[in-house]
Amino acid sequence: MSKLRVQSFSLSLDGYGAGPDQDLDNPLGVGGVGLMGWFFATRVWQRMYGTGDGETGVDNTMAERGFEGIGAWILGRNMFGPVRGPWPDESWKGWWGDEPPYHVPVFVLTHHARPSITMQGGTTFHFVTDGIHAALEQARAAAGGRDVRLGGGVATVRQYLQARLIDELHLAVGPVLLGRGENLYDGLDFPALGYECAETVAGERATHVILRRA
Amino acid sequence: MSKLRVQSFSLSLDGYGAGPDQDLDNPLGVGGVGLMGWFFATRVWQRMYGTGDGETGVDNTMAERGFEGIGAWILGRNMFGPVRGPWPDESWKGWWGDEPPYHVPVFVLTHHARPSITMQGGTTFHFVTDGIHAALEQARAAAGGRDVRLGGGVATVRQYLQARLIDELHLAVGPVLLGRGENLYDGLDFPALGYECAETVAGERATHVILRRA
Numbered sequence: 151m152s153k154l155r156v157q158s159f160s161l162s163l164d165g166y167g168a169g170p171d172q173d174l175d176n177p178l179g180v181g182g183v184g185l186m187g188w189f190f191a192t193r194v195w196q197r198m199y200g201t202g203d204g205e206t207g208v209d210n211t212m213a214e215r216g217f218e219g220i221g222a223w224i225l226g227r228n229m230f231g232p233v234r235g236p237w238p239d240e241s242w243k244g245w246w247g248d249e250p251p252y253h254v255p256v257f258v259l260t261h262h263a264r265p266s267i268t269m270q271g272g273t274t275f276h277f278v279t280d281g282i283h284a285a286l287e288q289a290r291a292a293a294g295g296r297d298v299r300l301g302g303g304v305a306t307v308r309q310y311l312q313a314r315l316i317d318e319l320h321l322a323v324g325p326v327l328l329g330r331g332e333n334l335y336d337g338l339d340f341p342a343l344g345y346e347c348a349e350t351v352a353g354e355r356a357t358h359v360i361l362r363r364a
Numbered sequence: 365m366s367k368l369r370v371q372s373f374s375l376s377l378d379g380y381g382a383g384p385d386q387d388l389d390n391p392l393g394v395g396g397v398g399l400m401g402w403f404f405a406t407r408v409w410q411r412m413y414g415t416g417d418g419e420t421g422v423d424n425t426m427a428e429r430g431f432e433g434i435g436a437w438i439l440g441r442n443m444f445g446p447v448r449g450p451w452p453d454e455s456w457k458g459w460w461g462d463e464p465p466y467h468v469p470v471f472v473l474t475h476h477a478r479p480s481i482t483m484q485g486g487t488t489f490h491f492v493t494d495g496i497h498a499a500l501e502q503a504r505a506a507a508g509g510r511d512v513r514l515g516g517g518v519a520t521v522r523q524y525l526q527a528r529l530i531d532e533l534h535l536a537v538g539p540v541l542l543g544r545g546e547n548l549y550d551g552l553d554f555p556a557l558g559y560e561c562a563e564t565v566a567g568e569r570a571t572h573v574i575l576r577r578a
Contacts, residue, residue, distance in 0.1 A: 163535075163561060164549040165379055165572060181555075182489075185454035213547035325561040327575070335378040336550070341395075346379060347539040352566030359377060361541070 152290055153297045153317040154224075156307055157216030160185035160356070164333040166328035167304035171322050174232045177245055188355035189213060203303050209291045209322075209353040216320065221293025223252050224285050226306030227260040230275070236262045243267055244275065255292040256360045259284045259306060304332035314343055317363055322356040365509045366504055367531040368438075370521055371430030374399035374570070375535045378548040380542035381518035388446045397539045402569035403427060413488055423567040425534075428493035430534065435507025437466050438499050440520030441474040444489070450476045457481055458489065471499045473508040473520060478521050496523050528557055531577055536570040 161167050162185060167180030169234075176182065189195050191283040194213040196204030204210065228234075231242045244250055253272040264277040276287040300310055310316050340361070347359040372475075375381050376399060383393030390396065403409050407429040410418030418424065445456045458464055467486040478491040490497040505513040514524055524530050535548075554575070563574040 162576040163537075163575075164554055321377075323571075325564045325573070327554040327559060327561055329557075340541040341379055343543075343544040345541060347541055350539045350571065352571070355567070357537075357564065357571045359539070361377075 151294055152221070152293055154286060154300055154310065154315055155216075155220075156300050156302075156316055156319040156321075157165070158189060158335075159302060159307065159319060159321050160189065160252060161323050161334060162326045163329040164327050164329065165333045166258070167175065167302065167307070167334050168329040169328055169331040170227065172232065174314065176244030179331050180286075181326075181328055182331065185231050185324050185328075187326075188324055188353060189323055191355055196358065200244045207354045207360070208351060209355055212320065212322065212351065212353060212358045219297050220254060221298045222254050223256040223283075223299050223301050224257050224289050224306070225293075226303050229260055229301055230258045230260075237264050240264070240267075245270065245363075247272070250303040255266050255289070257289045257292075259285055261286045282313060282315070286315060298358045304334055308338060311338060311340075313342060314363070318348075318362060319345075319359075319361040321359040321361065322353070323359060366435070366509055368500060368514055368524065369430075369434075369511050369528055370396060370514045370516075370530055370533040370535075372403060372427050373516060373521065373533060373535050373548075374403065375537050375548060376542040377537060378541050378543065379547045380545040381521070381548050383514065383542055383545040386442065386446065391446070393545050394576070395540075395542055396545065399538055400477065401465075401537055402538055402567060405569060411510075421568045421569065422565060422572070423569055426534065426536065426567060426572045430513065432469060433511050434513045435510030436503040437470040437513045437515050438496075438503050438520070439470060439515045440471050440517050441472055443515055443517045443520070444472045444474075451457050451478050454478070454481075457483065462561045463487070469503070471503045471506075473499055496520075496527060498531070500524075500529060518548055521548065522552060525554075525557060525559075532562075533559070533573075533575040535573040535575065536567070536572045537573060544576055 169182035172179040188209045192210040192213045193204030196202050249271040250273040255274050257276050257278050263279050267275045344363045345361045348362040351358040384394035386393040402423045406424040406427045407418030410416050463485040469478040469488050471490050471492050477493050481489045558577045561574045562576040565572040
């Protein structure tokens with residue numbers, strides 16, 4: 151069966167996946183952008199958003215892997231945008247411009263229904279209001295046998311972890327301490343949930359950790 | 365001035381420095397011994413307790429560094445032994461046999477006074493009942509200009525962190541998830557306490573992280 155995978159999920163040494171006070175100016179919360187240093191340097195990121203060639207080392211290889219064999223994505227609503235509560239209008243279409251980097255169907259978890267949005271380059275945003283299991287079912291159907299990538303944010307990953315639905319997590323731990331924000335580990339007993347560390351790989355700017363359900 | 369250093373402090377990916385339910389059979393708590401895998405493989409450890417030669421790679425170099433320039437140690441009482449409350453007698457002399465690996469004065473934090481113990485090989489255990497500042501003062505005086513190493517455990521390191529008394533921490537993060545036990549990071553805001561990541565070094569069996577007060 152197709153897997154549910156978390157990939158290139160940036161984490162601080164103290165376990166934070168985002169800083170506090172997320173808003174339009176700080177999509178990853180205050181200080182959270184520091185978690186992405188390893189990713190910004192890669193060819194993968196530079197080809198999507200940058201102006202340079204980017205680096206092609208271990209970090210880049212790990213970032214590339216995150217896009218291989220993916221047929222659909224799931225995003226938490228706070229990862230899709232800074233808008234909270236009912237959608238005031240249809241104007242917010244994600245952080246990523248007219249052609250988002252997904253190129254497959256993306257299922258956005260929300261409590262507030264909204265028509266699907268077809269973007270350029272193969273990305274369609276679907277809004278799922280009936281919970282994480284329903285979103286996974288729809289994403290699996292859309293993925294056509296390929297894997298589903300769970301993009302985040304932290305709260306969404308934690309929900310799927312607690313439901314034991316994630317098959318594999320690739321965490322990219324950077325040389326950063328955050329101290330506050332959204333913590334991946336806080337109060338979650340990963341071994342009790344069935345997870346173990348399958349592999350660690352030293353990258354140029356992050357340590358890559360692969361967790362799998364045993 | 366001489367520094368207060370934490371060295372070779374083993375930590376799980378999820379931030380635990382010891383498992384739950386520490387006792388005579390599980391000095392590092394249940395599952396905690398898994399944190400030490402990197403250290404057991406080193407020449408440093410094998411020369412102290414093992415039967416083999418041990419490895420001489422990055423992990424060993426980092427372990428060696430932890431003994432360089434150290435003139436005294438501080439240990440929490442729970443690191444000294446499994447005895448809790450008043451000392452029933454003088455029989456417990458640490459986990460380390462007749463010749464402990466310290467070879468300098470060691471100051472043990474406790475609420476229960478006890479005469480000093482002179483061991484073979486230069487280690488003397490002193491019992492300090494008037495708190496972490498007093499222990500550091502005594503250790504500094506005994507160290508004669510060299511650094512003081514804070515051995516642990518987690519609760520003791522956290523106390524010294526909150527008092528902003530630690531100059532440098534070397535954490536050895538192993539490919540292990542613990543889920544329960546004593547967490548180093550839980551509820552502590554390291555950046556607010558003045559700490560930042562100065563360096564990370566990939567070892568054979570652990571990722572070495574150096575934190576320093578800015």
